Amino acid sequence: MTDTARTAQDATPRPPVSEDTLDTRLGAFPAVVEDGLVRLRNIRYARAARFAPPAPVPPDASESAGRQHVRYACPQPPSPADQVYGPQLDGVTFTEDCLRLSITRPVEVSAPLPVMVWVHGGAYVSGAGDLGGYDPAALVREQDVVVVTVTYRLGALGFLGTGAPDDGGTAGGGTAGRTDADDAGPAPRAANLGLLDVISALRWVREHVAAFGGDPDRITAFGQSAGADLLSHVLGADGTEDLVHRMILQSGPFGVRGGREEIHDRLVTETHGLRADGPVDEVLAAQLGAAAAVAGMNDRAGMPFAPEYGRAPLPPEADFLAAWRRRAPRLELLVTWTSQEGRAFVQLDPKGRALRDKRVVGRALFALVSRRVTDTLFRRGSKAFARGMADAGAAVVAAELTTRPVGNPLGATHAVELGLLFPNTGRWAEAPVVGPDGARTLIEAGRELRAAWAEFARTGRLAADRADVGPGWTGRLRVTRRS
Template structure:
């Protein structure tokens, strides 16, 4: 390979929090042409046994963008794509995302989809390798983004893996797949879990081809945050997904709202109505909005109404998923994490919660109590239960709580805050309210230990005992223990 330079019941919660909107960000400005010189790196080529791929180099890494791992017609299952090294030549400077409506948390996360191009032809991978790649095969981390199954993309500026790739000499593969009704149709006329099938196709592509990029196909670690972590947990139980990865990191997966969704999904299907394959995106987004509205009143489950449907391929029935976890756990190394103040995030994006927290005298107390209860209900309880189930099936499992936050933070260790430390693209995170008052300035140094811990896990399954500290400008740490 050469580069050429040039468990708490979710329904027993405070009623003021039951319709909390946990959608991650995503309003974009539409397609934008790269500036001159291109902001995403310098043009180069990457020679591999599969052929020579157009790439971009910079910041100590080489990126091959928008490699097609599968193709799919609307509402149809993905079909593996032929490897064509030159296919993404004209897209080496583009960040692609599945079409999606705007998200209420866009501003809190710094408008992460600025400059992203929306395209239904979005079954793509971006592969990032060290510019000075070692001779031996490198561990591979496959990143599955969050966004409540309705927003985001794998290759965003705020998910730039250059720091961990450069420092730890690993490969990061970022996956983009279908979202919302395009990925998780509500009617019975189409496969329900297209987004999960996309992810299976992506992991198969990585397993078959990552060696050509210097990766070790025997050391693939799946890393998912929020709904990305939830998706990976479902993949562990899914038919046809066993063996696609042997290590998995679930960050802030909302496993506490995984069950009891059938009635909510029935109402969503009724509200959305039949989904025509030739409908306009505007019509589909309108149906998606109706479905989301119909989910209201389902307790905390209505915070993430879209997503996998149990009992529809490739998933077993809801009552059989835990047994599938046990059955498929024996060859897994598992790290499950959550943040201390997960749902503090949503006080910043939900006007009702913001008004509640602003009440004189009692507001801050209500904020603390609701954050603690909902964090336990949505994240902590389900994560612990999952960890014990897979440990009972033979997996080597660690759980960890992250309480890191910028010095002087008002929000605390909220949902998604650790992502900025793992992917410390300062320009993308600067000014982001989540990192206020000044957490973006020291991201590279502050997250060095966390990135080293993730890479160590990917390398050997080992994880530091005790705590992983944050660095200058931040307070707190990740406190881990073995299950």
């Protein structure tokens, strides 16, 4: 079933909300109604067998019954990044049946609202869309928007195809209809499955969000770190020309985009024996072993799993920039990075921590190495991406975020803004990147940043810098380019 698009001028009252359902023309969807918000969790947007592309499914109002208090995630190993970002996955249910999205909207919706689709980061190996640290309640409540959070496949389950670059990305004939039982040996693996998942989710949103109070003509996809990188690949993928025209790309690791064939080939070799019908723990163990095997191979080895060029739906790497440029005139982009991105990564590295602890010169050396990581992985690449897209005709705002909790040694580091955008104070109090002191004032401190993101979602523009971050925090969002 395809939903009929509704324009911003259509002021027909939205469907009524009861205590536990949202009645839509697609059916009565299970919901949780609290504090003026409606949450609809774990709506399936596609199905997929292991190592096979997603098969889109229409909305099914009964399918998510009993799932409104569950948070799903793609199976994944424990993340070392928890040392900086806290226990992100506490209470999560891991399942390969994770191609689901969750919708949060106001109870009262009198006209179609702007839609913001969140694509999480995590170096393509960790995270999920519907986590406590990504709670969009404040953003929805303050800014009168609909927020959709997307969960997709990760690591060897989502970003490790085995087909040759010119085989169409189907890895020897893998299809969405294949079942685990059909595989008698090592399974061929389709490429770019996590990317295909996100594309399927964005199509689902475009086709059906009007039934949930959203405006399909005002959809903004926003993502951070690997989520931003993944969205940038959506912009260059085949068949996505009319999918989404407005994006917020936060801290995309554009400095290490491309140049991954050596890493990919070694990963495939290391995971050759994986079966589609084996325990998922075998996949995760193979993923960890493969990542260890490529460690130190080159400067891409820190994020070994990533989109694969020349495998569907991506063109060859040599043609990818041209695909971006062709689409640029129809795009509105907000490209951001933080002023001290690298501090989290240096902190996570035992050698980096040892450097910081050196007497007299330790702090200065830590800051110097962090600055180099910031420039190499994020700042220069983000500026170059923004400049290139603007030169090709996109409407681009580029901005550096210096906002940080007062006194926090990690400063304005990678992902520090997530607590401001999604201010779940209990969750972020457990994360050293924010900490209990920074978490106490997250609601007030992030109000201007949430307003800026919603302004861009409504208009495709950012009128001015945002400086007022409230008590316990300092810094601002400083626009460096507007075109």
